[in-house]
Amino acid sequence: MSQKFEAEVAGNKVAGVCDPKFSAVADAFLENFKSHEEVGANVCVTIEGETVVDLWGGKKDSSGSAWEEDTVSIVFSCTKGATALCAHMLADQGKLDLDAKVADYWPEYACNGKEDTTVAMMLDHSAGVPHVRPKVKDGGYNDYEYMVGLVENEEAFWVPGTRNGYHGVTFAWTVGELVHRASGKRLGQYFADEVAGPLGLDFWIGTPEEIEPRIAPMIPTMPDANAPLSRFTQAVLTEPNSAAHLFLMNGGNFNFNDRAAHAAEIGSANGITNGRGLAGMYAPLANGGALNGTTLVGEDTLARMGRVATATHDDATLLVPSRFALGFMKSMDNRAGGVPDSSAILSDAAFGHVGMGGSIGFADPSTAMSFGYNMNRMGVGILLNDRGQALIDGAYTSLGATSSASGCWNV
Numbered sequence: 389m390s391q392k393f394e395a396e397v398a399g400n401k402v403a404g405v406c407d408p409k410f411s412a413v414a415d416a417f418l419e420n421f422k423s424h425e426e427v428g429a430n431v432c433v434t435i436e437g438e439t440v441v442d443l444w445g446g447k448k449d450s451s452g453s454a455w456e457e458d459t460v461s462i463v464f465s466c467t468k469g470a471t472a473l474c475a476h477m478l479a480d481q482g483k484l485d486l487d488a489k490v491a492d493y494w495p496e497y498a499c500n501g502k503e504d505t506t507v508a509m510m511l512d513h514s515a516g517v518p519h520v521r522p523k524v525k526d527g528g529y530n531d532y533e534y535m536v537g538l539v540e541n542e543e544a545f546w547v548p549g550t551r552n553g554y555h556g557v558t559f560a561w562t563v564g565e566l567v568h569r570a571s572g573k574r575l576g577q578y579f580a581d582e583v584a585g586p587l588g589l590d591f592w593i594g595t596p597e598e599i600e601p602r603i604a605p606m607i608p609t610m611p612d613a614n615a616p617l618s619r620f621t622q623a624v625l626t627e628p629n630s631a632a633h634l635f636l637m638n639g640g641n642f643n644f645n646d647r648a649a650h651a652a653e654i655g656s657a658n659g660i661t662n663g664r665g666l667a668g669m670y671a672p673l674a675n676g677g678a679l680n681g682t683t684l685v686g687e688d689t690l691a692r693m694g695r696v697a698t699a700t701h702d703d704a705t706l707l708v709p710s711r712f713a714l715g716f717m718k719s720m721d722n723r724a725g726g727v728p729d730s731s732a733i734l735s736d737a738a739f740g741h742v743g744m745g746g747s748i749g750f751a752d753p754s755t756a757m758s759f760g761y762n763m764n765r766m767g768v769g770i771l772l773n774d775r776g777q778a779l780i781d782g783a784y785t786s787l788g789a790t791s792s793a794s795g796c797w798n799v
Contacts, residue, residue: 390440397421401454402742403443413441420775421446428455428604429763431665431779434671436756437679441665441783446762448604460590460662461762462644463602464743467593467659469750470669472511472693472715472741473684474578476637480689485569486511486714491568494540497634501544510562511714512697514552516544517562519634521704528640530575530652535561545631552712553704557633560656563715567655576653580726586682591661594653603660604647604764606745611768618727619707620770631705666749666760669793670740673751674758677761694739694753706730706770713739716750720771721795730767732775735784736796747775748780755787755799 397418406414409710410473413433420426428446432439434653448455478484486508491498497505502516507516520538528534539561545553555562571578576594584591592599617625621634643649649658661669672679677690685693696711696718703710710732711718716739722730732742740750740759745766751758759780767773772780784797791798 389562390438390442393443395445400426400446402443403457404443405439405441406443407440410441410783410786412786413779414443414782416778416782417434417443417445419586420778423657424775424778425765426763426775427607427765428459429761429775430455430459431761432663432759433783434667434758435766437671437675439667442767444662450605450756455604455764458590458602460599460602460660460665461605461747461764462606462650463659463661463747463749463762464644464657464745465556465748466661466741466743466749466762467654467665468656469666469716469741470579470583470591470659471563471567471575473564473583473669473673474571474575475507475511475715476685476689476693477555477582477728478567478570480685484566485787489594490566491638493566496540497617498642499540500542502548505544505548505588507566508663508697508714509548509560510566512552512712513555513559513703514698515562516548516550517542517558518545518553518555518631519558519638521638522633524638525715526641526642527648528555529642529654529657530648532561532653536565537602539565551704552698552700552710553631554635554655554706555708556657556705557654560654564653564655574653575655583669583684584665587672587679589661591659591665591669593659595650595660597651599649599660600647600650603650607765609745609766609768615621616726618730620727623707632707635705638666644795661760662762663749663760666762667758668760670749670751670758670760672752674756676753690753694737694751708770717741719796721792722771727770729767729773730771731777732772733792733797734780735789735799742771742776746776748772748776752799757783757787759783
């Protein structure tokens with residue numbers, strides 16, 4: 389049973405609740421402030437829909453304001469999990485056929501080598517549009533119709549379905565526009581009406597202005613100048629036509645701390661929530677697809693959501709091995725590859741999504757666990773850094789898991 393939790397570490401107050409059985413998560417949360425330069429954060433874990441950990445603390449911003457219980461932040465690509473969930477809900481309702489051609493819903497997309505793209509390819513990062521080649525105008529990411537037009541007219545980087553490469557930003561307008569076409573609602577409204585509202589989540593894709601005072605600004609981090617360059621970083625720096633370079637460098641001067649960026653509808657990158665909101669979204673998915681009277685998907689759809697759809701030794705964008713379900717990340721173990729912060733070690737059954745800088749949310753149906761973590765000081769690397777992974781490790785060891793040497797936590 390969860391108990392009130394209060395502590396002070398490295399000049400930071402931490403508060404919330406924690407079941408003593410999950411004290412390893414609390415220990416890791418405190419250690420992040422003590423030894424890993426955490427500034428402000430929230431971690432939340434649920435088991436069978438019941439909250440066993442909900443801790444928050446540290447500083448919200450440079451003025452030294454406290455990170456409060458209701459503080460939220462941008463969670464970057466964790467948003468993809470929310471967008472994918474909307475697509476799967478529509479599939480579950482018979483409104484979106486994952487095996488159909490995209491052209492059946494979006495005829496204008498069927499051009500420039502993209503004619504045979506299926507809906508599933510949009511979700512599993514094999515659609516061949518990992519970014520767009522034309523220079524994105526200033527503020528372009530905040531202009532939904534403009535970005536849909538760019539994606540719609542883009543020439544495929546490869547024959548759709550023949551390989552996969554992380555669609556780091558374009559996922560917002562590939563999958564997002566399919567949600568729009570299938571539901572008749574724009575993604576942000578659909579998510580609010582069908583997911584966040586019914587579940588009572590503080591989670592927005594297109595955040596109202598009244599929430600702005602609660603948003604913790606993100607603190608960028610600079611990589612160690614002496615660290616070896618990953619293949620991804622080398623491509624960003626030296627290959628201007630590569631998917632890696634375009635993904636990071638062709639963003640229309642997107643400023644993730646601007647009000648305009650928070651208000652926009654970018655279903656791959658600008659969801660605003662906290663660890664509690666992420667864990668809350670995944671809690672039904674960890675418990676058969678429904679929780680407390682709210683049904684998101686049926687059991688067949690849920691099974692499909694968690695199954696590996698694409699896996700590769702060389703992701704065309706990230707340039708590391710990657711494993712994806714339909715719209716979700718699976719456990720990725722690149723610890724032996726010499727590239728730091730390019731792994732996310734979960735159980736084999738778990739599925740969810742990491743966000744740039746190190747936030748994460750996921751469901752683990754094998755343990756009825758959902759997990760969410762957000763923070764304001766970003767880490768380097770492609771996937772998780774030590775802070776988020778330590779919290780996940782604490783959750784799994786609390787459940788009795790003893791090893792992740794296989795590339796997944798064994799539970």
